[in-house]
Amino acid sequence: MKRTHGFTLVEMIITIVLVGIVGAILTLQIKPALQSYQSVARRANLVNQADTAIKRMVTDVRSAVPNSLNMTATPAGICMEMVPTVAGGRYRVEPDTTNPDASRAYDPGATDKVFDVLTALPNVARGDIVVIGNQSTDDLYKTRSNMAPIKAMTAPDASIGVVRVELETSAPFSARDDGARFVVVPQNQQVVGYLCAGGNGRLAGGDGKGTLLRTVRKLTDPGQCPTAGTPAVVASKVADCGFVYRESEGATQQSGYLQLRLGLANGDESVTLTAGAHVENVP
Template sequence: MRRAAGATLVELVIVLVVLGIVAALSSSFVVTAVTAYNQAAERNKLILRGRAVIERMHRQLRIALPYSVRISASGNCLEFMQLTAGANYLGLLPDASNGAPATSVIDTAPFVLGLGNASHVAVGAMAASEIYTTATVASRTGISGLNGSPATQISLASAHRFIRNSINERVYLMKDPERFCFEGNSLLHYSGYGLLTGLLTDADPGGQRALLSEDINAGAPTFSLSPATESRSALVDVNFGVSRNGETVSFNQQMLIRNVP
């Protein structure tokens, strides 16, 4: 009977080499798969963070008075005034063309404040410069209170004449200004600093400051604006990236602010 032959040393070496190659390839494949999974998971987190930033800005800007939106020269800060209510006013208001005496009240059709307390009213605004001013002839002025429930009269903080009447005889009530600013690698929200009449800059305006997101890469410019007209809504374009652990996701979003002439 023939005796079974054992494996030679050369055969054992070949087997070990082959097993080593297979193990190396398998290890490389596993490492690549794990790395790809981690990168995909990181990108997904960045996408969610970026979308949350966009949703926060969009939620506030879509109820802003279009002509209250203005952007700093650098494009890093955007300021706006949120609407709290709107109403039809009764009769013509004093303006620069009709020469009627300044008024301290605006009579309106009945309305209620649906989105919070108001500090300002605007009539016939056509530019941010007509809003961010304390002139006695302007499209914006402060209010001291509302009369009636539902309200049928707005008491102004002082006698006022508007630049022009609204083509639809509409008066809009707004909150104090707010702003979003990209500073360094952060997105900040400012509120409670009152009405500032100078040109909008990137400087801290005071008031309350809230951090909305970190790991931000601002675009150039971050904010840009296509202003509203009587027949066209305002369009804000925001451009930024979110970076973390070597991964970056870029965002470019347009936000429509419907015109309210």
Template sequence: MILKTDTRRLRGFTLVELVMVIALASVVAVMVSSVLSRPLEGFMAQSRRAELTDMAAIALNRMTRDIRLAVPNSLRVSDSDGDGYGDTLELLPIHEAGRYRANQLPNASGNIDLNSVRYDPPRCPPPPGTCQIEVLSPLDKPRVEESKWMVIYNIGAGGASAPQAGANVWAYGKPGVITPTGVGFGLEPAQPPENKQKLVLSGVQLDGFGFAYASPQHRFYLAKEVVGYKCVTEGGETSLRRASFSDLRAAGTYEYGNARWLVGSVSRCRINYKPGTNTRNALVTIELGVKKGGEEVVLLQQVHVDNAP
């Protein structure tokens, strides 16, 4: 018996039809990918730039906050790598502040005669006398006890490159605008008849110490640390770092190797400081660039500084 197949019921693709479908699908895929690739690349690039902008902005905002809280005329900028641009910013932040009253020295018995002469700028008696300065504004005792230096009328003479001893916080002198390192601070509560809080200064470094200048507004500042920012290059990568120090040193002598990172992948780090004049405030200009993944963002920040001591 011979079986016959009805060819009208058979269905399928020929090789030519299959090749045509594959070719058309490839063309459609290429067209779709070309249309979508640019928006996707733009989105990824924008995301990378936004991340870099946030990294640089956070670092600049931290620097701006410290600059605005600095003791007047305590900012200094130095160039450690010799490329002609500043890469190190150091300052003395205000820890506590207020107004003082011209002080009186104790007599031979250690007591203070309320009718005795008052000294402005304040001065300290020789040992064993106690150095006390009345304050006209309430202070926080724990913050006072944490402090390491007292500053009165720092005029910043000589600038950062060659500070003049006795007239600049970076060069101690006797008399001077800042107390020597190693002085301790305490606060006595208000007592009659003066009813004024008293700053109590202690330490052998105060033997005969006196402040160089009287503040016209009777302002004083207390500080507990030096804060520094520096762009450090290690292993081919540059990072902006922040550190704090407990002593006063010459510019370029602090060590930042173990300082805390603020931002890495720094491509540009330029800091410029223009001291103020009689007609304008001082100005700090910071140019910070961050580069990562083929993207680079450069931010420029300017901070006005009121250096009125």
């Protein structure tokens, strides 16, 4: 008769105890490493979100129409709006000396609103808006006397210009730009805004309670940074959000300085980034 080999109850208990001790030791060693890894991942994600959001805002600001940056306190939060551009260039201010009848110079008092452009206009289409000589936010958001939508663009003789622009409206522009400059505003994104919605601070779990939104509206639409519809979320879990803009005075009044502050929080991890941007307000 063969003897059956196996584990005794005592051996099994000892094995279970040893495995438990080893598991507890491994847990004590691995748990902090896992927690540290998760914390680093959360922090890196917050830094990436904040950095991307600030860079996007600065990019929009630097491509905006001069003197279009506008700060407003709304019931939904702090609103920063601007009028973006997709192109720009210089227009002809005097007829071509060798072919004056064929060339078309810009005339603030003309009624046909056709003029030659001395630079190419990529990414510009019918309905986009030409802005000339903008001096203040009121020119854009209230009177709108220095802009007109594009009706058509043609290619004149290469010797007198690159593009001939025909505008929809016959109302004259209010002024001529000293540098013969103009910019073009896209018809589908006439006013872009950034809204610090939800306020600053944290929720009970440690996450930021606010949201940074990017809004779009037309120049004729009332209200700043509208929240109707579905504004794009630029950053979530916002714990601190603020914009400060100061225009220079005196001889340097055609420049300004914008300071952006964005703080994000996720649980016990948080990050706050600040950035500054010089704003060129030469029309």
